[in-house]
Each structure stands twice: as structure tokens, then as C-alpha cells.
Amino acid sequence: MNTILAVIAAYLIGSLSFAVVVSKLFGLADPRTYGSKNPGATNVLRSGNKAAAVLTLLGDAVKGWLAVWLASTYAVQFGLDDGSVALVAVAVFLGHLWPVFFKFVGGKGVATAAGVLIGINIWLGVATLATWMIVAFAFRYSSLAALIAAIFAPLYYGFLFGPDVKLLAVFVMSGLLIYRHSQNIANLMNGKESRLGSKKANVKK
Template sequence: MNTILFAVAAYLLGSVSFAVVVSKLFGLADPRTYGSKNPGATNVLRSGNKAAAALTLLGDAVKGWLAVFLALQFGEQYGVGDTGIALVSIAVFVGHLWPVFFRFVGGKGVATALGVLIGLNGWLGLATLVTWLVIAYAFRYSSLAALVASVFAPFYYGLLFGVEPQLFAVLAMSVLLIWRHRQNIANLLAGKESRIGSKKKS
């Protein structure tokens, strides 16, 4: 029962869409109405407001980290074991993808997934982040960087910790993240994908 409560709480935390909240605070257009229509930091950056994009990235990452951190810190005393931590990891990520507070229209989960990975282990998060940065710097495509990082994340976890319940949570997040980027994959193949920093079209 406690495991379910932790997972539900994580889902609700994940359902807070910082792209929408921050854009509203900054007086910007709803990120679901322009660019890729994805409520995430990359699309908020297309508004031209770097501060809003940075806060969106930070907020989405922190909520992923916080859910896992709280589960790791307090879950054991409530009988939440490794499987429960894995469920919390997936729940906060799913909350971002399909947020109950925003009619289940959420982002693609890159920043939140990173926050979850950092929560599980700092080295795991760092390795995945470095992978994202290298690909993003080399090719200037956020989506391509996310796809490559998502493929490597389960590999990094397995290399560091072997087969554990959390490995399957990381694998599930990677599969969902790739699925959420299916249109980006099509755009990349067609040469139509927007590069990092490109402004929204008027």
C-alpha cells in the first residue's frame, strides 16, 4: 500500500509542467501552441527567453530527482524496497509525459528522466548527461542527443550496478522517451528537424 502511495505522489509531482507554469509567469505564449508544441525546455527556448528555458529545464529535472530522492530517503521505513523505487522512478516520468493537471498533454521527458537518473545515482546521471552534451554540441539537435542518451542510459546502469529492478525502470523510460520522439525521428530522417536555439516561426 505504501509503495502505491509513493508512486501516486511521484506521478502527481511529475504532473507539474514547468514549461507551462514558467511560461505563464514570464508572460510568454503557451509552449503547447508553437514550435514543436512540446511543453519542454527546448521548445520554451524557441520563445527567445533563455531564462525561462533554463528554469523549465531545472524544474523538470528537479522534480524527477526529488521523487527518487524522497523515496530513497524515506521509503525503507515504510517498506518501499528496490521495486518500489523503480515504480516511483517510472511514475514521476509518466506524470511528466501525461500530466493529470494539464489534460494529460505533457513533454517528452528528457529533463525529468535525467533528474531520475541523478536521483538513482550521480555517476549514472553524469554519464548520461555527458552523452547528451556531446551529441548536442556535435550535431545541434536536442532530439538526437536525447535519443542517443536514452539508448546508453540502461547500458550505463547495467555496467555500474548489474541487473536490478531499477534497471528495468531505466529501460522503460528509455523506450517511452524514444517513442515520444517518433516524430522527431521522422523529421531527422527527412532533414526537417529544428536545431537547438532556433526561434519559433511567426
């Protein structure tokens, strides 16, 4: 029962879409209505408001970290095992992708996945984030960086800890993240993907 409650709580935490909430607080247009129409930090940045984009990034990452940290910290107290923590990790990620509070229209999960990985293990998160940064700075494509990082995340986990149930959770998140970037993959192949630092979108409040 505690595992079920933890998973539900994690999903609800993940369903808090900071891109939508922060944009509303800053008086910006709903990020689901312009640019890529993705409620995430990269699209919020297209509004031209860097502070809102940073807060969105931090909020989405922290909620992923918080859910896993809570499950791991209180695992013994509430009888949660590694399998329960793995389910919580996936649940908070699913909440971000398909948030119940926002008609199941969520983001692509990059920041939340990073937070989850940091919650599982700080070095796993650092290695994955470093991969994202290297690719992003080298090629100026946020989506390409996310895809490469998603591929490497399970490899890093396997190298650090070997095969276990949490590795399965990382594989699931990586697969979902790649799936959510299917349009970006098509854009990259067709040379239509926008680069980091490109002109802001035509945003109407």
C-alpha cells in the first residue's frame, strides 16, 4: 500500500508543470501556444524571458529530484524497497509528460529526468548533465543533446552500479524521452531543427 501511495504522490508532484505556472506568474503567454508548443524551459526561453526559463528549468528538475529523494530517504521507515523507488522515479517522470493538472499535455522531460537521475545518484546525474552540456555547446541543438544524454544515461548507470531494478527505470525514462523527441528527430534529419540562441518565437499573450 505504501508503494502505491508513493507512486501516486510522485505522479502528482510530476504533474506540476512549472512552464505553465511560471509563465502565468510572469504574465507570459502559455508555452503550449507558441514555438514548439512544448511546456518546457527551452520553449519558455523563446518568450525572451530568461528568468522565467531558468525558474522553469529548476522547478522541473527539483520536482524529479524531490520525489526520488523522499522515496529513498524514507524507504526504511515506510517499507519501500529499490523497486518502489524505481517506480517513484518513473511515476514523477510520467507526471511531467502527461500531467493530470494540465489536461495531460506535458513537456518532453529533459529537466525532470535530470532531477530524477540526481536523486538516484549525484554522479549519475552529473555525468548525464555533462553529456548534455558537451553536445549542446558543440552542436547548438538542445534536442540532440537530450537524445544523446538519454542514450548514455543507462550506460552510465550500468557502469556505476550494474544491472538492477533502478537501471530498468532509467531505461524506461530514456525510451520515453526519445519517444517524446520524435518530431525533433525528424526535424534534425530534415535540417529544420532550431538551434539554441535562435530568435525568439512570435509570442502573443
